[in-house]
Amino acid sequence: MDFETRFRAQLDALRDEGNYRIFADLERQVGQFPKVRNHGSGPDEVTVWCSNDYLGMGQHPDVIGAMVDVTRASGTGAGGTRNISGTAHQHVALEEELADLHGKEDALVFSSGYVSNWAALSTLGSRLPGAVIFSDALNHASMIEGMRHSRARREIWTHNDPEDLDRRLSAYGPEVPKIVAFESVYSMDGDIAPIEEICDVADAHGAMTYIDEVHAVGMYGPRGGGVAEELGLMDRITLIEGTLGKAYGCFGGYITGSAALCDFVRSFASGFIFTTAIPPAVAAAARVAVKHLKSSEIERMRQRRQVARLRRLLDAHGIPHMDNPSHIIPVMIGDPVKCRFIADVLMQEHGIYVQPINYPTVPKGTERLRFTPGPLHTDADIDHLVAALNGLWKQCALARAVA
Numbered sequence: 001m002d003f004e005t006r007f008r009a010q011l012d013a014l015r016d017e018g019n020y021r022i023f024a025d026l027e028r029q030v031g032q033f034p035k036v037r038n039h040g041s042g043p044d045e046v047t048v049w050c051s052n053d054y055l056g057m058g059q060h061p062d063v064i065g066a067m068v069d070v071t072r073a074s075g076t077g078a079g080g081t082r083n084i085s086g087t088a089h090q091h092v093a094l095e096e097e098l099a100d101l102h103g104k105e106d107a108l109v110f111s112s113g114y115v116s117n118w119a120a121l122s123t124l125g126s127r128l129p130g131a132v133i134f135s136d137a138l139n140h141a142s143m144i145e146g147m148r149h150s151r152a153r154r155e156i157w158t159h160n161d162p163e164d165l166d167r168r169l170s171a172y173g174p175e176v177p178k179i180v181a182f183e184s185v186y187s188m189d190g191d192i193a194p195i196e197e198i199c200d201v202a203d204a205h206g207a208m209t210y211i212d213e214v215h216a217v218g219m220y221g222p223r224g225g226g227v228a229e230e231l232g233l234m235d236r237i238t239l240i241e242g243t244l245g246k247a248y249g250c251f252g253g254y255i256t257g258s259a260a261l262c263d264f265v266r267s268f269a270s271g272f273i274f275t276t277a278i279p280p281a282v283a284a285a286a287r288v289a290v291k292h293l294k295s296s297e298i299e300r301m302r303q304r305r306q307v308a309r310l311r312r313l314l315d316a317h318g319i320p321h322m323d324n325p326s327h328i329i330p331v332m333i334g335d336p337v338k339c340r341f342i343a344d345v346l347m348q349e350h351g352i353y354v355q356p357i358n359y360p361t362v363p364k365g366t367e368r369l370r371f372t373p374g375p376l377h378t379d380a381d382i383d384h385l386v387a388a389l390n391g392l393w394k395q396c397a398l399a400r401a402v403a
Contacts, residue, residue: 018336043351055299057249057259067285078277086277106262113243117142118252119271129176162197169205178207184227185215190328199236224293250286271398300366302375318400329371339367352387
């Protein structure tokens with residue numbers, strides 16, 4: 001069988017549809033972010049507009065210092081899985097910091113946010129006999145994969161619709177273990193879940209609540225505990241999942257909850273048991289980032305100012321973007337080929353890096369550019385971006401938003 005021909009045929013189909021992904025060869029430089037060195041075609045320096053390092057904490061001197069100091073003191077790797085030889089004091093200290101952040105008894109750190117979702121949901125669904133997982137229709141792929149791997153029954157409820165969730169929960173008796181899984185901030189549309197209403201419904205049916213706060217931790221709440229903290233609802237969530245790789249500028253994922261819940265996942269989750277632990281230096285850097293954002297509002301305030309400024313200028317030029325209450329600004333194109341073309345022109349001619357978001361990440365016909373303004377983007381950066389988009393809107397004959 002000619003496998004190479006089959007590989008190429010499917011890749012060619014992706015290109016024809018405008019959905020083939022091209023990775024930019026970029027090099028971050030300390031103190032320069034969001035400007036980075038470009039090793040590919042186009043300008044030598046470009047401005048990143050799609051980073052999930054939302055607050056620039058990957059550049060923070062205290063975070064860098066912690067990573068360097070622990071690397072010099074303890075070396076690079078963790079030495080193995082946490083179960084055998086890989087648990088370091090830095091892991092324990094980070095978990096204590098995260099438990100405190102969310103007001104929980106305990107926390108458990110994983111190698112990524114994807115793995116923490118996959119491992120936790122697959123373990124809960126498989127180890128609670130007869131469990132049914134009620135999943136928001138727009139949950140992340142990592143959550144979906146965890147549910148599938150658990151082989152537990154799934155009920156998909158309409159996105160952000162507590163009434164539909166209530167109807168589906170009502171079909172199961174009190175003897176059935178129920179897990180309601182949802183996100184706080186949805187990364188592609190930037191909308192925010194009605195957390196209190198979801199908790200009300202879950203409580204009425206004796207269900208546990210599982211919230212993914214990966215796009216919210218560090219960003220919302222007085223100490224960066226996420227949307228649930230901002231709304232005073234952390235105590236109503238059974239399990240809070242988060243990441244260290246976005247607003248905290250490091251690497252890794254985690255869950256927080258009761259001591260028994262975290263111990264349960266630690267003891268049975270294959271995604272925790274059989275994988276090498278994150279390096280101690282990464283754990284130390286992440287702990288410094290978490291601790292810093294518990295007391296510092298500077299980064300969040302500057303970031304919100306720049307989000308508001310970009311939205312205001314997009315509106316002034318009639319460039320359509322999703323109206324949502326979060327920091328994520330999806331600019332809607334609605335065509336995969338034009339979306340790829342605009343992203344390429346922005347990079348090649350304007351030194352602006354943003355990845356097109358096409359199918360299957362979003363439904364066909366909703367292709368978009370996803371912008372994440374940060375505290376380190378200047379007013380001049382925003383002006384340059386909007387001017388470039390305005391010109392491309394004319395060039396591509398795209399519809400303007402009506403004020």
